[in-house]
Amino acid sequence: MRRTKSAVLALSLSSLSTLALAEPVSQAFVPVTVKSTQDQNEAKGFIEGQHLSGSTRNWYAHERATRAPLWKYYKRDGSRHDTHSRNNWVQGNILNYTSGFTEGTVGFSTEVAAYNAIALEQGRAAVAGPNNRTLTHSDGEVVGQWSKMGLANLKARVSNTTLTAGRQSIDTPVIAYIGNRALPSSFQGVSLHSAEFDNLSFDAGTFDRVSTRTEQGQSKFRSEYGDSNQYTDRVSMAGVNYQPLKSVNTSLYLSKVEDLWNQYYFGATHELGDSALLSLSTGLNYYKTRDEGKRKLGEIDNDTYSLSLGLTHQAHRLSVSYQQVNGNEYFDYLHDTNAIFLANSLLSDFNGPNEKSLQVAYTLNMAGYGIPGLKFNIYNARGWGIDGTHYTSSGYDVRGLEGENHYEYGIGSTYTVQSGSLKDATVRATYTAHRASKAQADGSLDELRVVTTIPFNIL
Template sequence: MRLFNSSALALAIGVATSTAHADPQSQAYLPLTVAAQSAQAQAKGFVDGQSLSGTTRNWYARERATRAPLWRYYKSDGTRHPTHTRENWVQGTILNYTSGFTQGTVGFAVEAAGYNAIALQQDREAIAGPNNRTLTHSDGDAIGQWSKLGLGNVKARISNTTLTLGRQAVDTPMIAFIGNRALPSSFQGAFLHSAEFDNLTFDLGTFDRVSPRTEQSLSKFRSEYGAAGVETDRASTVGINYQPLKSLTTSLYATKVEDFWNQYYFGANHLFGDSAVLSLSTGLNYYKTVDAGSRKMGDIDNDTYSLSLGLTHQAHTLTAAWQQVNGNEYFDYLHETNGIYLANSLLSDFNGPNEKSLQLSYVLNMAYYGVPGLKFNLYNARGWGIDGTHYRGSAYDVQGLDGETHYEWGIGTSYAVQSGPLKDTSIRATYTTHRASKAQGDGSLNEFRLVTTIPFNIL
């Protein structure tokens, strides 16, 4: 759902015209330089630097299975029944307090955020719970309103290096909060972020629990695609982000998920040319995953990558993205994270064993036509060659996948308010269709989603 990786090199071809006054993206080398300013030296103090802000999000989704029913719901007698439709509608609100850092060589600060959700759709049959969209009791009855401490941490800072202890939001290629529901996930642990250089940052973190999007309690980590339901107590990550050129950003990370796997990531993004004439953006993401420790997820040896090429001319961007899984199991990541920076991670992740996929997408940015903040997008993605017949473990249910295929297309529009009291308010509507062969795991369905997010400031 996001960025991308391994040992790679991006090449681009630029186009120029003698009549256009283009200002192409600079390809200049950026020397490694120490940051000119210290964030801690500019600390305003615990009270003077404090803020109280938040967001409220109205999240609605309606799905319909077009072949076999994909969900089940509980009747009042306790029996479960299949259904072709699922509808979830939730209002999620976050109230976030952040203190300023105390002054001095070492600064201290605190952060606390209360999360609240209101189920606007509470019909058992419509919700088809339990699921990760609306919080329900075990019998499928919706919990009308619930709250939790989404964030709660203490920070210590020296210069431009900050250590955060407690429940927090983290965004790295393998441990990242996921915000595609009414409320986001968060993680409990320790995280160090260092930005002592202008074009290089360093991350180091370890976490023992995740706070899921639609749960009040903390949970142990588990994998997104594993069939055995096994859990682990710790996930740790280390990485650097480096910008060697004005046009090129890179990331290199390693993550150890205790007794699951070791995972390595390389990502690079490059921009060439001038979008007023023609620019080319290149994105590479690569993941290497191998089993580790007591191997609760069985034998894993997986190489997965995506490569995207995007051409932009003024308001128009056309992108092609190739993705390939080399391994007899799913490319897997941790549940309740956005730890899949692959170009073709859409409604489906296109991450089946040995799967190849191609996506074509088009984005129209209406800012060029005098309507800043308004965008339209259209895409089509196809996956084929899914083959799990060579898998010999028991952690993934893939041995019945033999030549499976699927495709997905979607259309969407979004608008972000540019000024006034509702500045940065966003609304996004999407309609997605996914069609799958019989054994492919995502099924055949249509989904309409409408999400409105309103930020607000109190202090």
């Protein structure tokens, strides 16, 4: 590990003389200035600015346990049986209507999105439900087709500040929609986004329900790794995004998950050099999580961070990421969200109690070889030192974790159509292998996933 880090740093330092001949990313200070334009002044009207668009996604995944069976399925007689494999194949469809903003000092708009899912694989044993991939009844019978209102909100805008109320999509380090299934999640609540300055923006919000990826209704929020019977009535958050230099972006967020935890996040990225010759990107993510209120998940005292370094030369990118959990419980986040802005969150989150992990990844962008839109990636990540033996509360099942370890490697390819009637359509194929010691929670499995997403515009 030390040799790998040293090699990356030495290579980045030795390249500085070469970078001087290129056009590197500016390191200049960016003063905080009020925007010269206002989005609301450009409002076209409720009807005049409307859009009707959507997407259709074909989502397929085949999983195979390489050691003990990892899943169970129900037979029609009600008996439950182990299985070494799981197949999920779902067609997800989204139709989204967004009105324009009305003219005037305060503009109003609305957004409505209908979500529909069709189960292309409906075998009980194949799907091995219930799971978060294909909707099934409690007895494991697959729901062949279902629909729901994924988004439904009203917006009010003044200048460059927008207030949104209703079911909405939001993307922050402490609460974020997750879109890695046939349909994404969304949240019920009120949020505010203010971008009155060129390099400074603010977010705030409060939410009481999540519309999950694979369910028709809404439910209260719960944690991803803690006691699944413990729910929270409200999630509130606030944050700021600031660009002090042209090469630096920072974020500071905090959230209160009522009676579960308070969470604080800081993130920063920095770019140095010119990717046409050689550039170095650095990323830092840090979370501090502490128990809150009634402490339904018991005591939480967790500090988790990741640090990544990436070298880019034309079509090639090599990155190294180190991640560490300091705490006797999992680093946790909200279920059916993607609020884990950590470098080593992969098929596994590498977030066990006191876990350390290292990832090495390589990406090839074929645009540099005359095939724009085509990319390949490969990575290997290893986690070690998982230890929950010092945990003293009851919200997390970690006491059996002592010296556990695991590793994961994957290879993938993505192609994005560059022009024509299918412009921006993507095909993504990945193969991932995960191998774990006996008590590590993710288990040993292989997964093949193929996802095709086609966006469209009607109006």
